[in-house]
Amino acid sequence: MSTPEPGADLRELDCRGRLCPLPVIDLARALPEVAVGDVVGVVADDAAARVDVPAWCRMRGQEYLGEDAADDGVPRYLVRRLT
Amino acid sequence: MAVVTNAAPVDLDAASGEPLHPAASEVLAAAHERGWGDPRRLHRAGRDARLLLDNAREVVAGALGVRRDEVSFTSSGTEAVHRGLLGLLEGRADGRDATLLSAVEHSAVGHAADWWARRSGVPGAVVPVDRHGRVSPDDVVDLVAPGTGVVALQAANHEVGTVQPVAEVAARLDGRVPLFVDACAAAGRRALPRGWDAAAASAHKWGGPPGVGVLLVRKGARWASPFPGDDRVDERTSGFENVPAALAAAAALQAVVTERDEVATRQHALVARLREGVTVIPDVDVVGDPDDRLPHLVTFSFLYVDGEALVHELERHGFGVASGSACTSSTFEPSHVLAAMGALTHGNARVSLHRDTGADDVERLLAVLPGVVADLRARVGM
Structure with missing residues (x-):
């Protein structure tokens, strides 16, 4: 597991307050707007996102990099677009 | 649009409770x-x-x-x-x-x-x-x-x-x-x-x-x-x-x-058919060991589908199933089993067969599922 380089292009996706499956739907919609190789950070307080973002990456062939936190402490799930 | 059938409701949640033998x-x-x-x-x-x-x-x-x-x-x-x-x-x-x-x-x-x-x-x-x-x-x-x-x-x-x-x-x-x-x-x-x-x-x-x-x-x-x-x-x-x-x-x-040998053999084959049959639906996570498993139950999850809506839609089509999705639980936490496995937790349904569940019930479920899932995905623009 690798974390993105400091200063790397990271687009944050605000899914605060959105319940499952909405954060994963937001992620699927946002991915085409991200360049291949870039990272998107899904900021979600919904408990299911912790499991469903990595599961989505596995099913859709994208790379799950791990979890950190947004500036306000809300969990942020990092996904690198591979395809 | 999926076709709503008028057949008698079929309970496919034997793992929650069986009628008296x-x-x-x-x-x-x-x-x-x-x-x-x-x-x-x-x-x-x-x-x-x-x-x-x-x-x-x-x-x-x-x-x-x-x-x-x-x-x-x-x-x-x-x-x-x-x-x-x-x-x-x-x-x-x-x-x-x-x-x-x-x-x-x-x-x-x-x-x-x-x-x-x-x-x-x-x-x-x-x-x-x-x-x-x-x-x-x-x-x-x-x-x-x-x-x-x-x-x-x-x-x-x-x-x-x-x-x-x-x-x-x-x-x-x-x-x-x-x-x-x-x-x-x-x-x-x-x-x-x-x-x-x-x-x-x-x-x-x-x-x-x-x-x-x-x-x-x-x-x-x-x-x-x-x-x-x-x-x-x-x-x-x-x-x-x-x-x-x-x-x-x-x-x-x-x-x-x-009656275990007969029932388990029949149920194991029906569940194998279900496991294989749901894979015609795109973006489905069929979980659990495909072979070394209980004979009568299977769990699968559909990407972008709301678990609660899935249960209600299947009920409308005459099928009673359980779900491990967070929106269907009293705590709004996803199933800890699915989470521990890394399985998709939303859009989840557990189907479990009774001793008299037949191949016709399984085929009917497989016939309605693609339309139900497509409708639910269409509702959220997926």
Whole structure:
């Protein structure tokens, strides 16, 4: 597991307050707007996102990099677009 | 648009509850006539009740392949789990208080371990599982610490069906730490695995009446009641024995074990058909071991689908199924089983077959599912 380089292009996706499956739907919609190789950070307080973002990456062939936190402490799930 | 059928509703949630097995209904009525007395009393009604209770114990012992004196009846599978797990801890004289559970145990096991941890002040530990939801015996042995007082490993998982390597874990533990086996999902459907010190089962899951659990304590195991005692027939339990229900539970178990080879073979093939059939739907996660599993159940999750909406839509099409998605739970937490496996938790449905579920029911479900999933995805623009 690798974390993105400091200063790397990271687009944050605000899914605060959105319940499952909405954060994963937001992620699927946002991915085409991200360049291949870039990272998107899904900021979600919904408990299911912790499991469903990595599961989505596995099913859709994208790379799950791990979890950190947004500036306000809300969990942020990092996904690198591979395809 | 999916086509809504007008067929009679089909319950596909046998893992939550089975209707009474015909063998149990007959026995239940007769046992209410003869088994209402207090089995501790020496008069006629008491002797009759005691005879039926002993008979129930004997039948359950025979069906599960255990000793008669290892069988106790409790008021639920949950109570049997609590008494089984906690009794092994209570029976220890060496102060080893920590629990070690697989990550996919039923919440009844988890709640009992949490309760014990709060009282003892000793936190428990958890054994991770693989993608199919199975522990590795190496992991179990590696995670046994000097303070570990009991290991809990289910016979098979209640949500995804995966069978656990109970006998191998027991052999590796070799009696150093007692083993509790929750057999609630598997009892009657598969032979009871060997190697437990205490085990639990639940009658309503095999077609017995609700309100009957079976606690097994191996002869010679160090077990002591974790709860207040009672002056009843069986020192491992408390409260007035529900003799008619215990006898009906025993009759159902005997019938289920007798017909097991035929029913399990048929159900295993129907579930294999379901597992294969749902894969025509894009972006589906079919979870659990495809082969080494309970015969009658399967769990799958559809990307971008709301689990609660899926349950309601299938109900509208005449199918009753369970879901492990967060939106369908009282706590709004996703299923800890699916989470531990890394399986998709939203859009989740668990389908479990009754003994009379037929290939036509399965085909009808497979026929409506693609339209239902496509509709639900279309609602959210996917």
